[in-house]
Amino acid sequence: MRLYPKVIPAIAREVIQTLTKEGDIEVETLRVADAEMDMAAIMREYLAAEERVNQATKEALERRGYDHSRFNAVKREMADVRGFKMGDEGIEYVIGQMIEFLLISRNVEEVYSDDPGLRRKIVNIFRKHLDVDAELDREARARMKNLQEGTAEWDVEYGRTLDQLRRARGLI
Structure with missing residues (x-):
């Protein structure tokens, strides 16, 4: 699965709506938009980190004199050095960050479900969009x-x- 910038708002909106509607979290009506922006910010930060890894990869290719055909191998190397998760591991990481943030966010009043339950619902939303x-x-x-x-x-x-x-x- 790959995260595209254009689907971030839809994913964030659906995560908050679904979890609220199904009673997993409680969000005040006036704070729904802020909670959605929090979820979107997590996904955007992941994409920004991926872009930094891509930039480091391009620089490494240039420094080493490699052609672009080695991009993916060098990117994996750069991601490992930086502790950046890619692909499905990256999506799992983002979902983990979202769950963690739900627990500490001032925009979420209460979290009623356990982590595995939240993860399962959020993964389904991601699959639908990604x-x-x-x-x-x-x-x-x-x-x-x-x-x-x-x-x-x-x-x-x-x-x-x-x-x-x-x-x-x-x-x-």
């Missing part, structure tokens, strides 16, 4: 039936098609 990558992959591959997978031309066109699909869905 499981678009597999769907985008299937759609991109369906559009590229005329090219042979594994060729340079296919790689370029696949990246271009994915970008078009993401733009069309408002993800980037």
Whole structure:
């Protein structure tokens, strides 16, 4: 799962609404927007940290004289050095931060559910909003039936098609 900046407000809103509606947390009506902004801030901070890792990766590639094909391997290395969680581990980390913040936030009056219960509900919300990558992959591959997978031309066109699909869905 990948976190896209454009879905952050929807995820934050749904987390607070769902947990409030199902009686897991209590939020005063006047503080709902603030609680949503708190959840969004956690996700935005994660993306900012990811951008810092990406920048460090680019600098490391340049310093070492590597080409861009080694980006993912060097990014994993940079993430490990910085203690940054990526991919599904990153989403788990963000959800953990959200649960932790619910317990200390001045915008949340009371938390009634235990951590595993909150985690399960928040994970379902994230899946609903973030499981678009597999769907985008299937759609991109369906559009590229005329090219042979594994060729340079296919790689370029696949990246271009994915970008078009993401733009069309408002993800980037």
